[in-house]
Each structure stands twice: as structure tokens, then as C-alpha cells.
Amino acid sequence: MNSVGRSWLLLTGFILFYIIYLLFGALMFSSIERPVEDKLRQDMEALKQEFLNQSCVNSTSLELFLVKVLTANKYGVSVLKNSSVNSNWDLTSSMFFANTLVTTVGYGQSTPLSDTGKAFSIFYALIGVPFTMLVLTACVQRIMCPLVLAPVRLLQRSGMEPRPATFVHFLLLLLVVVLCFFVVPAAVFSSVELSWSFLDGIYFCFISLCTIGLGDFVPGTQPGQKYRQLYQVTVMVYLFLGLMMMYLLLRTFHKMADLHGLTTFLQLPHCDESDLEDDREPIVEGKREDQAAPCQTEKEASKHLKPGSQSTYNTIHSG
């Protein structure tokens, strides 16, 4: 197995493990939160019946009612008639929640209700967040070569100086990312979600991809949404790809700033190659720096095999 194939295998392993981790979190959340949510829903039903039985309403009972409704709503439980079918904690929704947890977006439209859920989310986040960062960095480093280095080299070969070339390339990349990850998804969202306008779609895309995640707009939470599972999975994939693109943009910008001398001017850490190599070592193999290490050991081993190079058996051992 050559080293390039091995690095791809490692990356696929990383992504697979990431998906498995998400699934695991989804299952855990679903099993922890679903009973609590059902109980809360039942309580809301009982409250509603009680209210309807009363012929005369006074303000205190109304206040009590409102407070209870608001508390339930804060946790994503709605008391409205036609939203009792979809749970907030079925498998895809829990996976969506786990995804928002580890990407640090954190919408908050559904949050853990039970104490166990809260404790579990603490540990899940502490492990999941750095791991997600690792995976994203690995992916970005992988796509850095075809998307950044190759076009810049192309531009340079067509006669441009390195500094303007990086600048032009950065602008082009920015344009492509904005088009593909903001404008097009916003159009899709505004057509699928009934109450969203185009501006709301762009607002949502931006707030999500910067991992701010205010939570005032969350796709797939409207009652009666068709193909809800598929929709939520698509949104998750979009979030991951979009985050990757944002990281790529950030890294490209950092490199460009480095080249233009901005980082030295502001005395910020450099995006220099040694750090890149150090980052790349265990994650992405197949680059020249890392090939040196396994190649070294292989060369030493193969030296023994050359016939006639050693005069005696003793020198073979000591060599």
C-alpha cells in the first residue's frame, strides 16, 4: 500500500469515525431525552384540558398557564395542536442536535431537559469539539492542495507575480464560496421553509456557518415538514461542508496575509510551513515531510539486503 493511498484511508477512517461518533451521540440523546420530553408533552396536554374545563378564567390561573407554556416552549415543546406528531428527539433530530453540539453552533431550539442529558452533553462536547476541529483541519489540509496551491501555481505560470496571484485567487475563492454556500442554499431554504424570506435564508446561512447559531431560525422544525429526516441530514451535510469552506477561506486569508507581510506587522502567529508540516504529520500522510520518516526505516532495512556489500556476518549485524 503506497503512502498516498494510506493517507486517504486514514482520512476516510477519520470521517467514518466522526459519523459514528455523531450517531452514537444521537442514540444517547434520543434515549435520554425522549422519555422526559414525552412526559412534558403529557403534562402540557393535561394542563390544556384543565384550562378548557374551567368556564371562568382569572388572571392568576392564566399567569400560571402562560408560565408553564413558556417554560415548555423554551425547551422546544410546543403546545399547539398540529405539532404533536414530530418529536424533537427522534434519531435524526438527535443527530442534528449532536452535530450542533460538536460544531459549536448550538442553536438551542431543543436543549437537554434532564440532568443526565446535561451531564452527558458536557462530556460529549469536551471530547467532540476538539475531535471535530481535528477532522475539519485534516479535511481542509487535504483540499488545500487542489483548491489553493494548484490554482495559484497556475496563475503564477500565466505570468503573474506571487502576491497579486494570491490576492486574485483569494477573491475568486471568496466569490465561489459566497455563491455556492450562501446564495444558493438561501434560495433553497426560502423556498422550502414557508415563513422564511431570502434575506432570512442568507441570515441563517451566515449565522450557522460562523458557528454563532442564535437559533431563531432552524430549518426542519416547522410542523408538517415533508421528508423531515432527509431534510435534516442534508442540512447537517451542508453545515459540515460550509464549515470546511470557511476554514479554508480563513487559512487562505492567513497565508495571503503572511505573504503580504500583515502578520509580521500585527505580530501575529505565522502560517508558516513548519507549523503546517507539524500539523500534517499524523493526520495527512503522503506529503514529502512525512514520507521521509517511514522511508528512512525502509531504506535502512533494505540496506541489509544488498548482496556483497557486507564482508562478514558480524558487520551485517553491527550495520
Place this chain on the structure above:
Amino acid sequence: MAAPDLLDPKSAAHNSKPRLSFSVSPVLLNTPEDECDTRTTVMRWKTVSAIFFLVVLYLIIGATVFRALEQPHESSQKLAILAEKLDFLAMHSCVNSSELEDLVKQVVSAVRAGVNPSGNSSNHMSLWDISSSFFFAGTVITTIGFGNISPHTEGGRIFCIIYALLGIPLFGFLLAGVGDQLGTIFGKGIAKVEKMIVKWKVSQTKIRVISTLIFILFGCLIFVALPVIIFKHIEGWSTLESIYFVVITLTTIGFGDFVAGEKGGSDSSEFLNYYKPVVWFWILVGLAYFAAVLSMIGDWFRVISKKTKEEVGEFRAHAAEWTANVSAEFKETRRRLSVDIYDKFQRAASIKRKLSSELGINTTLNQELTPGKRALSVNLYEDREACPNSTLSLNPITGTLARNGSFYLNGLSPDYADRQEIAIIENLK
């Protein structure tokens, strides 16, 4: 030799050292050149404080703009929901379910706008006063994004996008600077502790592990335990809820189900005005600490994968070495065997030469032979010329015949001499 990293304890410890800051080179805990260190620290301190003031100014500007955009909208919403409530109370006869649904929808949308319809309207804190707007702006640029407050006007949302676009990188720079400062302060403290520990002659790896543990413990005490106690006391949350809030906030997830400073009613507004900026400052420093912790966990992942890779590499190198040794041994045996055979061949060739040289000397002795002998020798010589192939077989006999003179001419050859010569011939064959 195959995996030098594992054998060298220093480089192995280097891999597991905690990354204390955002800078490229990890903080060296035993820097010999102290004057260079202080010089770079001084410059960075100036830069950091400059960036800090810039960020605070940026936040104040954002807070003012948000308040100007959102507060009118909020007050109109408040009035609308109050009117709803009064209408409902007026017709307090039997309520049908559709009206109830309407009410609930109104309530829910009001809550989403951040307005709590329950309670009186007098002691309501606005969600968009200066300190709350500051807090909101802080949550936007740190990318925490609680969501208990969010802009509802179109202008507010557009401004939020532009604001975040500029503010997040700015905050990133600030965080890098703060992280560096934190790392330097901590590094100095650790250096002092290390000087004490070195006297106990503990290995380098153990020192690193101890410093990591101290870092985690100390940081948890200052940035997690202390705020948990404070939040528990002020907000009235349980311990778990406080820890949950701290972790969710400092990893910038920020759900918003628990937000510090949300409960407006109980304390005086002045206290709350000071409380929220203090919380924001804690978030800033705590974020730097948490970023260090998370990057440390990431480093552990990296070290684990690197160690696994090294172990796999070492295993492969051992296997290759073993095969190389085996094949070398095999080759050596073959070589020795061939040397043996060659030696024997050389020996045989030398014997042949020796014998042929002996025969060459004896031909000169033939001239002293009697005529009969000469005739025999001449005959034999002729025979030798006729059949050169069999010279080897004939020579010893003629040699011995010639040597022993006339004694052999009669054909009476003693068996002994014959047998000896024949034995040599047999050996050579």
C-alpha cells in the same frame, strides 16, 4: 534505531507537552535567554491591550446600533401582547380551543421576540438596553450565540451579519493575544515550580505531566469552579446547571437555555449593569483557557495517532530487519559453501600441477637409461605422444619405471609403488 522518537524520552515528552497558547511554537518552559523573552512579551502586551480597547470600542458601537434598531420594535411588540392579554381577560367566559391556540401562538412568538408576557410590565427590563446589547454583541463576535436575544428587524439582521463579519476575526486576534499572555504567565509560574521539582531528580516526562495537571487544576479552579459558585449564588441554578452553563458557554456552543444575567427582576438594575460586563470579561479569559484545554485534548489525539503510527512503523521496521537478517544469513551460508568447494578445487589443481611438474623433471633423466630402457622410454614417449589424454595415467608408471630403472623394465613392479600412485590418481578424480 527504527523508531528513534520512541527511544528518546525527551522528544516523546515534547509530543505530549500541553499547547498553552495559540502561537506556533509551544511555550518553552526552560528558556535560557530571558532578556529576549521579556522584550517580545513587552511588545505583545502593548499590542494586546491596544486590540482589547479596540474590541471594547467596537462592542460599544455595536450595542448602541442594536439598541437603536431593536428597542422600538420591542416596545411595540410588548404593547401588542399586553393588549392581547387584556382582551382575553375581558372575555373570561368559556374559551374555545381555537382562541386558546391563538393566544398560545401569540405568547410563543412574543417569547421568541424576547418578551415575557407573564408578570407586570413595570419591572420589566428591556432586552435591548445598553448592557444587554453589549452582552448580545459579545455573544455574536465570540460566536457563542445564545439566542435568547436575537434581532428581529431586517435592518438588525443585516447589521448583525456585517458586524459578525468584521468582529469575529477581530476577536480571534484578541483571543490569540490573550492566550499568549496566559501561557506566558503560566509558563513563568511553572518554571519556578520546575526549579523546585528538579531538585528531586524527577524525569522530564514526569515534569511535563505534572505541569499539565497543574495547568488543568489551576485553570479549572479559576475559570470553572469559582464562576460556578458565583452563578449558583446569584442566578439560583443548581450545581449541574451552573457547570453546564460554564462548559456550554466556554466551548462557544451557547444554547441559550441558561444565560447569566437573564433574570432581570430581583436585583437592582445598577448591579446588573456591572454584572453583565464582568461576565463578558470572564467569558473572554475563560475562552482562552478553554481553547488551550481543547487544543491540548486535540494534541493528545494527535499524540495517540502519532504513537500508533510510530509503533506500526517500528513493527514494520523490525519485520523488515528480521527478513533482512534471515536472507543475509542464508547468503552467508551459500557463500561459505561455495568458498569451500572453490578451496577444494584449488587444492586439486595444485596437486595436479605438482605431479605434472614432477613428471617434467623425470624426462630429463631418461637419457641415462640403457638402450633397452631408452627404447622402452622412447616407445612410451611415442605412446605418450600418440595418446596425450592418458599421460596422467601412464606417467606415474613410466615415472616409477624410469626411477626404479631396470627393475621395472621386466614388468616386475612392486605393488606398493603402483598402488600409491594409483591412489593419488583416484583422489584427484
